[in-house]
Amino acid sequence: VKSERALRIGQVAERTGTTPRTNRYYEEIGLLPRAPGREPGSHRLYEENDVERLRELLSLKDLLGISLDELRELAAAESAREAIGHIERQLELIRRRRKELERLEDELIAKRRRARSRLRSIH
Amino acid sequence: VKSERALRIGQVAERTGTTPRTNRYYEEIGLLPRAPGREPGSHRLYEENDVERLRELLSLKDLLGISLDELRELAAAESAREAIGHIERQLELIRRRRKELERLEDELIAKRRRARSRLRSIH
DNA sequence: TTGCTCCTCACGTCACGTGAGGTGGC
DNA sequence: TTGCTCCTCACGTCACGTGAGGTGGC
Numbered sequence: 077v078k079s080e081r082a083l084r085i086g087q088v089a090e091r092t093g094t095t096p097r098t099n100r101y102y103e104e105i106g107l108l109p110r111a112p113g114r115e116p117g118s119h120r121l122y123e124e125n126d127v128e129r130l131r132e133l134l135s136l137k138d139l140l141g142i143s144l145d146e147l148r149e150l151a152a153a154e155s156a157r158e159a160i161g162h163i164e165r166q167l168e169l170i171r172r173r174r175k176e177l178e179r180l181e182d183e184l185i186a187k188r189r190r191a192r193s194r195l196r197s198i199h
Numbered sequence: 200v201k202s203e204r205a206l207r208i209g210q211v212a213e214r215t216g217t218t219p220r221t222n223r224y225y226e227e228i229g230l231l232p233r234a235p236g237r238e239p240g241s242h243r244l245y246e247e248n249d250v251e252r253l254r255e256l257l258s259l260k261d262l263l264g265i266s267l268d269e270l271r272e273l274a275a276a277e278s279a280r281e282a283i284g285h286i287e288r289q290l291e292l293i294r295r296r297r298k299e300l301e302r303l304e305d306e307l308i309a310k311r312r313r314a315r316s317r318l319r320s321i322h
Numbered sequence: 323t324t325g326c327t328c329c330t331c332a333c334g335t336c337a338c339g340t341g342a343g344g345t346g347g348c
Numbered sequence: 349t350t351g352c353t354c355c356t357c358a359c360g361t362c363a364c365g366t367g368a369g370g371t372g373g374c
Contacts, residue, residue: 086327096328101364117329117371138264139300144363163311167304174300177262181293188286209353219354224338240345240355267337 082121092130099130107133107148140169205244215253222253230256230271263292 085096099120102108108130111120137147150166208219222243225231231253234243260270273289 084328095365097364097366100329105363119328119372135299135303139296139303141261141264163307163314167307167311170300170304170307173262174297174304176258177293177297177300180258180262181290181297184286184290184293188290191286207354218339220338220340223355228337242346242354 081123083123083127085120085122088122088127088130091127092134094130094134102130102133102144105144105148107144107151136166139173140166204246206246206250208243208245211245211250211253214250215257217253217257225253225256225267228267228271230267230274259289262296263289 083091085099088094089096089099099108103110103120108126114120133147133151136142136150137144142150206214208222211217212219212222222231226233226243231249237243256270256274259265259273260267265273
């Protein structure tokens with residue numbers, strides 16, 4: 077018994093900024109679940125649920141820069157109820173990353189200031 | 200006439216968190232310059248200058264998530280005196296990225312709060 | 323029936339990793 | 349001379365991209 081709001085792979089890709097191929101690849105390596113009753117050759121069907129889950133996975137991947145293997149382990153562990161500890165670890169990674177970005181932003185601002193004063197000193 | 204403080208490729212890798220292979224690959228694709236007078240088969244020599252430059256490239260690559268091709272264009276354009284405009288664009292990318300991280304951090308904090316209150320409601 | 327998206331191979335690509343076999347400097 | 353790091357091929361790998369050829373649903 078499928079939900080009414082079934083999405084096709086291209087719609088999922090559009091909603092998550094990926095491609096159908098990426099979705100299939102994630103299924104191949106076991107990062108996304110394969111629907112149990114699906115006939116070989118028939119269309120994959122998804123729900124809003126799956127879109128949400130994929131979005132979370134993608135943002136962890138992109139923002140933390142971890143491999144799909146590490147991502148799979150992390151997702152598996154999370155569902156295994158070690159949630160809080162893992163959230164703490166994720167938070168720490170994110171905060172470290174954010175500090176790097178802030179440092180980079182400061183450097184760029186200083187660079188821009190120098191570039192501008194160089195320009196002014198020319199006229 | 201080389202500078203006194205010459206570094207070998209392994210030392211550069213250590214200082215930048217890469218590997219010798221990565222350095223050679225960046226030279227292959229033209230992201231790092233190849234020393235002009237170097238005999239084929241002889242050791243590559245670097246200076247602190249090169250370490251600094253590589254660090255900047257790596258932090259742009261990792262934090263912004265751009266390809267080595269885009270990175271090369273960006274670096275080339277920068278040296279071509281369009282500096283300020285490009286710095287603005289980099290700043291914008293960084294700020295967008297930082298906002299994503301902040302949103303993710305907020306989500307995780309909310310998630311942790313929910314997980315904790317679930318735990319408390321159990322006893 | 324016509325487009326459109328979907329399907330499954332299967333080979334290509336990007337950014338390196340990893341030996342194989344050999345040479346150079348403290 | 350002995351280790352260590354370096355060198356150049358060249359093939360392997362990860363995370364997909366890109367056709368080739370064919371089938372399914374509004």
